[in-house]
Amino acid sequence: MERQRPAGRPPRLVSSLGLGQRCSEVTLDQERGLLAWRHPRRGGENYFVPTSEIIAVEESELNKKQRNTGKWHKLAKPHSFTVYYVKKARNHRWWCRDVTFWCVDENLCNQWTQALKELLEMQKCRPKRLLVYINPYGGKRQGKRIYEQKVAPLFSLASISTDVVITEHANHAKDNLFEVNINKYDGVVCVGGDGMFSEVMHGLIGRMQKDSGIDQNNPKAPLVQCNIRIGIIPAGSTDCVCYSTVGISDPVTSALHIIIGDSQPLDVSSVHHNNTFLKYSVSLLGYGFYGDILKDSEKKRWMGPMRYDYSGFKTFLSHHYYEGTISFQPAKHTLGSPRDKDSCRTGCYICKESEQQLAEQQKKCGLKNEEDEEEWKVIKGKFLAINAVNMSCACPRSPKGLSPAAHLADGSADLILVRKCSRFDFLRHLVRNTNQDDQFDFSFVDVYRVKSFQFTSKLSEDNGSNVADIGKKRFGQFCRDHPACCCNIADSTWNCDGETLDSSAIEVRVHCQLMKLFARGIEENCKDEAAYSHSSIEHLL
Ligand SMILES: Nc1ncnc2c1ncn2[C@@H]1O[C@H](COP(=O)(O)OP(=O)(O)OP(=O)(O)O)[C@@H](O)[C@H]1O
Ligand SMILES: CCCCCCCCCCCCC/C=C/[C@@H](O)[C@H](CO)NC(=O)CCCCC
Numbered sequence: 001m002e003r004q005r006p007a008g009r010p011p012r013l014v015s016s017l018g019l020g021q022r023c024s025e026v027t028l029d030q031e032r033g034l035l036a037w038r039h040p041r042r043g044g045e046n047y048f049v050p051t052s053e054i055i056a057v058e059e060s061e062l063n064k065k066q067r068n069t070g071k072w073h074k075l076a077k078p079h080s081f082t083v084y085y086v087k088k089a090r091n092h093r094w095w096c097r098d099v100t101f102w103c104v105d106e107n108l109c110n111q112w113t114q115a116l117k118e119l120l121e122m123q124k125c126r127p128k129r130l131l132v133y134i135n136p137y138g139g140k141r142q143g144k145r146i147y148e149q150k151v152a153p154l155f156s157l158a159s160i161s162t163d164v165v166i167t168e169h170a171n172h173a174k175d176n177l178f179e180v181n182i183n184k185y186d187g188v189v190c191v192g193g194d195g196m197f198s199e200v201m202h203g204l205i206g207r208m209q210k211d212s213g214i215d216q217n218n219p220k221a222p223l224v225q226c227n228i229r230i231g232i233i234p235a236g237s238t239d240c241v242c243y244s245t246v247g248i249s250d251p252v253t254s255a256l257h258i259i260i261g262d263s264q265p266l267d268v269s270s271v272h273h274n275n276t277f278l279k280y281s282v283s284l285l286g287y288g289f290y291g292d293i294l295k296d297s298e299k300k301r302w303m304g305p306m307r308y309d310y311s312g313f314k315t316f317l318s319h320h321y322y323e324g325t326i327s328f329q330p331a332k333h334t335l336g337s338p339r340d341k342d343s344c345r346t347g348c349y350i351c352k353e354s355e356q357q358l359a360e361q362q363k364k365c366g367l368k369n370e371e372d373e374e375e376w377k378v379i380k381g382k383f384l385a386i387n388a389v390n391m392s393c394a395c396p397r398s399p400k401g402l403s404p405a406a407h408l409a410d411g412s413a414d415l416i417l418v419r420k421c422s423r424f425d426f427l428r429h430l431v432r433n434t435n436q437d438d439q440f441d442f443s444f445v446d447v448y449r450v451k452s453f454q455f456t457s458k459l460s461e462d463n464g465s466n467v468a469d470i471g472k473k474r475f476g477q478f479c480r481d482h483p484a485c486c487c488n489i490a491d492s493t494w495n496c497d498g499e500t501l502d503s504s505a506i507e508v509r510v511h512c513q514l515m516k517l518f519a520r521g522i523e524e525n526c527k528d529e530a531a532y533s534h535s536s537i538e539h540l541l
């Protein structure tokens with residue numbers, strides 16, 4: 001947040017300005033960057049808007065109704081200006097609201113608009129030029145309409161210029177990002193779901209590595225951070241990345257976070273098989289239950305978001321488990337644990353500490369790769385689900401997420417192992433992902449905070465390295481000798497942020513804060529925050 005006062009400006013501007021039919025004392029504290037006024041009606045309610053949350057200021061004309069009523073007709077031509085600002089509502093929802101102030105003195109009106117505009121100019125983190133990709137087929141196929149009706153008018157109000165690409169096929173956005181003159185833009189926006197976000201992320205991270213001569217196929221390569229921010233306008237089926245980083249999937253809220261130039265770093269996991277790069281992941285890497293749901297639901301894309309409920313129910317009934325070995329390196333650098341009661345919130349100190357710890361470790365180790373010497377834990381077993389999450393994975397289906405205490409930017413992932421158990425017990429675990437109860441409080445569920453892990457299925461172990469293909473051919477075949485036993489002789493599929501992976505044997509490494517979003521993480525309980533900021537701001541004034 002920029003708090004510097006424009007040169008030559010007084011620290012405070014205080015005027016009695018017209019608001020509706022009455023007068024209001026309006027204060028602009030240019031040092032603290034705060035606009036405040038008391039509403040002459042509405043019980044004299046006080047309004048405090050940080051200049052960092054002002055969207056735009058416009059010289060305006062009073063509308064006919066305002067001109068023809070009250071005292072207006074008695075005055076000489078009144079002058080007015082409108083301030084558009086962020087209004088925070090419940091459940092992390094943001095609205096764009098406006099207030100119009102007037103006065104008869106043209107100079108005073110100009111002084112106000114100039115001062116506010118200068119303060120806006122000083123918000124250097126705001127984007128001026130954006131590249132927008134719209135997936136017209138994501139979610140309920142509303143991406144284009146959502147962008148045109150709800151987002152484009154806000155971007156234009158905030159004087160953001162855009163180049164818009166409506167995608168024509170899968171990977172259109174990703175391929176395009178390898179070709180465009182990316183330096184022209186202050187950010188990239190994707191309109192769609194997690195799959196569309198994943199495409200844009202792959203394009204940007206891939207482009208960054210290519211330009212820096214980094215080989216993505218090397219699982220140990222230190223990847224180059226991607227400083228161009230991505231904004232997500234949610235228009236998909238799950239919208240987990242948006243929900244977990246903003247607290248709601250709402251296009252207007254996300255557009256406002258983009259406009260005011262918020263920034264939230266994000267951990268990214270790289271996924272490799274046999275020294276070949278497969279994909280990056282930011283939300284869920286799921287084998288077993290979530291992999292099977294995805295595989296089944298892809299055939300039913302025509303159902304829209306409902307496909308996940310249908311395939312979820314079907315997969316739950318099939319109750320397949322998979323044998324394999326999982327090895328991982330615990331994340332010792334971070335203060336947090338997956339069983340913490342506190343969640344990652346705006347300005348999270350655990351993320352900041354973890355980033356510092358990792359940087360110090362890297363400085364100490366230099367080029368020497370000490371990671372390989374660090375402890376690996378090995379677990380063999382029969383699993384209904386193996387879920388590795390880089391963030392909580394909160395979404396409307398699971399408001400607190402698959403791992404409620406996971407952090408957005410701490411350089412670790414939470415590895416959740418759900419071992420073979422009865423259908424009833426598995427259902428109890430699943431239901432706890434959707435309510436307030438602890439989903440890890442079961443003897444058949446283990447959770448670890450890790451910085452890297454590997455998985456091989458029993459099938460690949462038994463058959464050598466190219467067995468994944470054999471498994472794929474046999475997919476869908478189950479133990480013929482004991483049809484009711486649910487023991488699957490085929491492999492499951494990895495669900496990587498909603499895309500299937502071609503290999504079941506994978507090697508995963510978390511890259512701390514590899515990229516950034518136009519977001520600020522989930523803010524603390526809005527009610528408490530409002531009370532806090534109200535009293536503290538009043539004290540300042
Ligand atoms: N024009 C297009 N035609 C077909 N597929 C596309 C097009 N544009 C993008 N895609 C692909 O569609 C896939 C799914 O899109 P998206 O993520 O937007 O929606 P979703 O799958 O319904 O939502 P979610 O990922 O949140 O579950 C993406 O992986 C993307 O690669
Ligand atoms: C029998 C009832 C089962 C009830 C299960 C309820 C638990 C819901 C948890 C949802 C967790 C979503 C995690 C996010 C995954 C995304 O990267 C991915 C792409 O958008 N979505 C799915 O794979 C879609 C996953 C959809 C799962 C239903």
Ligand SMILES: [Ca+2]
Nearest residue numbers: 267390407412
């Ligand atoms: Ca993390």
